[in-house]
Amino acid sequence: MRILVVEDEPRLARLVADYLQAAGAQVQVIGDGLQALPAVRAQPPDLMVLDLMLPGMDGLAICRELRSFSDLPVLMLTARVEEVDRLIGLDAGADDYVCKPFSPREVVARVKAILRRPRQLAAAPAAGLQAAPPAEGLHLDAERHEAQLNGQPLLLTPLEFRLLATLAAQPGRVFSRDQLLDRLHDDQRALSDRAIDSHVKNLRRKLQAVDATLEPIRSIYGVGYRFEL
Known part of the structure; x- marks a missing residue:
């Protein structure tokens, strides 16, 4: 599986990437929101791990524009724990969310669960x-x-x-x-x-x-x- 991680905190992005790679994924890390959609168009991944708060273009705007041309699964990372913010993320087209602070193992588990769903449905x-x-x-x-x-x-x-x-x-x-x-x-x-x-x-x-x-x-x-x- 190819995973695109869009996260502007370098240490957190590297930690998530390391755990995903240990689970067998190929990981590309981007730290600027403006680079996310061009990266998806250039080489579509199997899933995007997307931070809500990003420089250049925030996660909600990225997700909404992404849904205009792609059904790429999205796992949203957010430090906003209020229920309304979680639902806003889902309304923008995110498939799931994880609230910070989180365990990298939980991110890996959520990624695997999202990617399993179409195969289970089949x-x-x-x-x-x-x-x-x-x-x-x-x-x-x-x-x-x-x-x-x-x-x-x-x-x-x-x-x-x-x-x-x-x-x-x-x-x-x-x-x-x-x-x-x-x-x-x-x-x-x-x-x-x-x-x-x-x-x-x-x-x-x-x-x-x-x-x-x-x-x-x-x-x-x-x-x-x-x-x-």
């Missing part, structure tokens, strides 16, 4: 979703990590892809936020269920960009979400 029942009649017009290819709606490509993050596949695999079923968290974050760590709301918001926006009349993910008050298409 072996799950949701991988055969494209044949489901209730989801006519929606096609998901878990092995290629490709999604289409009415013939138009959907640029989804791995987490958004997993969320959509989970909901669409059982149209009409109501999933609680806890159930969705369990399926999206198989490492069983604690997250606020409000994180699910943020991911659903992003997913709805991408679906409606293809067809503004669609509202396939329905909110069930006090319970969770249901897929209808």
